[in-house]
Amino acid sequence: MRLILLGPPGAGKGTQARMLSELGNVPQVSSGDLLRTAVREKTAIGVQVASILERGDLVSDDIVVKLIDERLDASDARNGFILDGFPRSPSQAELLAAMLNRRGAGIDRVLAVMVPDEEIVKRISGRRTCPNCQAMYNVTFEPPKKPDVCDKCGGKLYQREDDAEETVRHRLEVYNANTRPLLDYYTRAGILTEVDGVGRPEEVEKRMVAALDGLVPQERKHK
Ligand code: AP5
Ligand code: MG
Numbered sequence: 001m002r003l004i005l006l007g008p009p010g011a012g013k014g015t016q017a018r019m020l021s022e023l024g025n026v027p028q029v030s031s032g033d034l035l036r037t038a039v040r041e042k043t044a045i046g047v048q049v050a051s052i053l054e055r056g057d058l059v060s061d062d063i064v065v066k067l068i069d070e071r072l073d074a075s076d077a078r079n080g081f082i083l084d085g086f087p088r089s090p091s092q093a094e095l096l097a098a099m100l101n102r103r104g105a106g107i108d109r110v111l112a113v114m115v116p117d118e119e120i121v122k123r124i125s126g127r128r129t130c131p132n133c134q135a136m137y138n139v140t141f142e143p144p145k146k147p148d149v150c151d152k153c154g155g156k157l158y159q160r161e162d163d164a165e166e167t168v169r170h171r172l173e174v175y176n177a178n179t180r181p182l183l184d185y186y187t188r189a190g191i192l193t194e195v196d197g198v199g200r201p202e203e204v205e206k207r208m209v210a211a212l213d214g215l216v217p218q219e220r221k222h223k
Pocket of ligand 2: 015030
């Protein structure tokens with residue numbers, strides 16, 4: 001299964017990508033996670049992009065494409081992947097098509113997670129992330145068992161630097177200007193389905209699975 005998750009910041013792309021990755025046994029490939037890891041590890045790319053991420057602007061296509069291209073070469077991505085946060089503009093969609101063409105593959109489906117702006121601001125301001133295992137929580141909707149401690153690995157949860165309300169509103173503008181046109185782009189390609197992203201994560205997951213129409217199993221083997 002080769003899947004793209006589209007949607008505004010805070011729509012739940014990461015949350016759903018992780019759930020679907022478990023169901024479909026393919027990795028989540030998140031451009032944001034790859035970039036944040038580079039920033040944390042202070043690699044040459046990380047140093048170059050840190051302030052861009054903090055402002056909520058888009059990193060240049062060549063940098064993101066290089067990271068994604070390398071990630072798709074890993075053995076776990078050979079049989080499929082869930083792209084989260086990439087592509088983010090029509091130019092990146094063209095670059096992705098070329099990247100997959102070289103591998104003799106194509107995208108099976110694009111799911112667009114739809115959530116209203118005000119809900120997004122609420123969700124993002126409560127988000128806490130684990131720097132070790134990337135698990136995600138929300139102080140209101142999905143709190144960790146112990147405040148600021150990851151349930152899964154005990155890591156100290158942090159708040160992303162681009163999650164301040166002003167920056168979130170800027171990220172929404174960037175989404176509307178650059179990424180929203182992809183809804184038409186993939187509708188024209190005949191592979192896009194819009195999914196209502198409002199409701200509990202498990203409810204949204206059910207809608208995603210239904211929209212995937214047999215591409216992933218309906219149930220986890222082990223609950
Ligand atoms: P990126 O990391 O991709 O961020 P984003 O698109 O802004 O999306 P988020 O990660 O904020 O939200 P999400 O949709 O994953 O939601 P989540 O599941 O976390 O990009 C960050 C930056 O990197 C960009 O601004 C840019 O600078 C750069 N970048 C990345 N990709 C790039 C590219 N391709 N080109 C150029 N630059 C790029 O959920 C949010 C919160 O809500 C969480 O707390 C979660 O627990 C909660 N939640 C989730 N689902 C629900 C639900 N159903 N109900 C209630 N709460 C929920
Ligand atoms: Mg995310």
